[in-house]
Amino acid sequence: MTHTLPSFRRKLVAAVLVVVSPTLALAQAPAAPKPPAPQTQQAASGQAGNLQPATREAQSLASLAPLVESVKSAVVNVDVQARPEVPEGMEDNPLFDKFFGGGNGRGRGRSEREQIRQGAGSGFIIDPKGLVLTNNHVIEDAVTITIRLDDGRSFTGEVVGRDPLTDVAVVKVKEKVDQLPTVKLGDSDAVRVGDWVLAIGNPFGLASSVSVGILSARAREIGASVYDDFLQTDAAINPGNSGGPLFNMKGEVVGINTAIVGGGTGIGFSVPSNLIKALLPQLEKEGSVTRGWLGVGIQPLNRDLAQALKLPVSEGAILTQINPGSPAAKAGLKADDVVVAVDGKQVRSDSELTRTVALKKPNSVTTLSLYRDGKKQDVKVTMGTRPDLEGLTKKKPEAADEQDSSRRVGVSLQDLDARTASQAGFTERAGALITDIIPGSPADRAQLAPGMLVVEANRKPIASAKELAAAIRAAPKGSTLLLRVAGPGGGRLLRALTVP
Known part of the structure; x- marks a missing residue:
């Protein structure tokens, strides 16, 4: 199949x-x-x-x-020996039976699931x-x-x-x-x-x-x-x-x-x-x-785009957005620049650029080879520091009602503050930031991931973790929430979240 x-x-x-x-x-x-x-x-x-x-x-x-x-x-x-958290509504999921034990554990309560x-x-x-x-x-x-x-x-x-x-x-x-x-x-x-x-x-x-x-x-x-x-x-x-x-x-x-x-x-x-x-x-x-950070939105270069941009190459990463105040902005990078190498190492795709930049030390000076208006040039950039989204979860625990709702679909949430928005390169200033996903959960199956920012649920604006938790709590069993999510550096995607 x-x-x-x-x-x-x-x-x-x-x-x-x-x-x-x-x-x-x-x-x-x-x-x-x-x-x-x-x-x-x-x-x-x-x-x-x-x-x-x-x-x-x-x-x-x-x-x-x-x-x-x-x-x-x-x-x-x-x-x-570990003490995992299992989301409400996942007790009968065979994936959790496999990884958290249980054999024929149908009908067991959550208290037993929370045992070591x-x-x-x-x-x-x-x-x-x-x-x-x-x-x-x-x-x-x-x-x-x-x-x-x-x-x-x-x-x-x-x-x-x-x-x-x-x-x-x-x-x-x-x-x-x-x-x-x-x-x-x-x-x-x-x-x-x-x-x-x-x-x-x-x-x-x-x-x-x-x-x-x-x-x-x-x-x-x-x-x-x-x-x-x-x-x-x-x-x-x-x-x-x-x-x-x-x-x-x-x-x-x-x-x-x-x-x-x-x-x-x-x-x-x-x-x-x-x-x-x-x-x-x-x-x-x-x-x-600690990872290096540019503060840009990117997408892969393909042959059609290369032809439209009049480039002699067909592999690289196009900068689609430059976040204000970011290391990229300070270095003079511009939207539509096409990065083809980092410190002399060829870059073939947007994901390769992400991985290469991440391995650079913050505050180190890195040379990007790029095409701008069809002409190749080198630009030196002083690397910033990628925000620690996982660490923020520990600093700001969820409220009880948010925990109950997020456990239902297997996602951890927190509010987006100005500091995080700036560091992560979000153009939005409000929303529910995803900080963790439980493998095999409804959120995982909906292809949600840590670092995504939920800004709408069923076409209604979401300004906080509390608002998204309320939307999840109010959703009927078996219904689907249409979520609009944003990633660092811009760009929005739709995700269909089935609520158990």
Whole structure:
């Protein structure tokens, strides 16, 4: 069956396992492609003259056992006790049964759902003193964290830093250790589509499980955040693999296994190691990630637009809006400028520009290569700081009535204040700012996301979180709210939110 993009996105499942009573028959992994079987010397020599070089290279992979033995001791199980929030009306949702436990949990009350749940994911050690990399969604809302090694040892873990926007987290062993096995972060840009890759993790609580496949694609955008840049692989990744390593054939980690497409399709996604290496110093030192910010609205350049703008290139990012007072405005950037490179690195799309700018340090000077009125020029920009929308949620808790309404559809809200509007580049000065979305909730299925600003509900203006909460509360069960949402830098979209 061919799925549309919204349907495809809804099937993306964070590959984290909640241990209740694993039932393997309900989640069979697709058969992982096996490396070619070793040949006898006679057979190999008899056929060598008829084989292409690439085929001979593949047939030389007699066994991956030496590689597995050299790295698996550094792969760990991450056991978590967490206290999740489940939105009202989601008690019978099978996705929540899968991730929050419950088997046949029909008819259970919300108080039971709010009890501590037991979850498990994977991770890997990058420092002999016990520094572990994993996914943010594995350790999010954790009350306790236990790190279990392949040799049976267990340690208490604590969060050092996390970045929800890329789903990366750093955990350290609290006990004093100095000789733990480690693995090295490799160069994810060097791995080619078609190269062999190896995944090790704890799917369904089955420790140290190994699967093999190839790199299927690069730079995949799956709707997880504006910074999506995933590696795609067909190596079997299942619930419980989240946070585990994806290795190249040198035994280097080229990605953190993060998400899968449901239905046993054999499609998994990993955060590239080069992105992890860029974030790691901040996560270790600051506990969070501060990103560069331009303050512009953007869209991709295509051939038709390139022809209309009389450009000699057809790849890049068009600046559609320059926010007043932003770093872009101060640098003299203009609407319809087309950015084609940042500090000499080619930019092929709007999403690539977003990711590249985000990795720049605030207050650093960056050179943008762009076309203006058909002529190429370089412009120096002093980077600003991207606002921390997630942090604002903690500073301004929702009122009780807003919590009840937002839990019903799985969204957290707050008012838009002048400071946030200015930092985030909103042209609006009022609305309900989305600060969090519960995976699998009605809000998630409506493709709402943190950082969006709801300005209308059923064609009526929304000036605050309280007003949107009231609209959700008043909506009949099973009805659909037509929401108009704005993003930083301008541009509006419609979203259809079904109220359970």
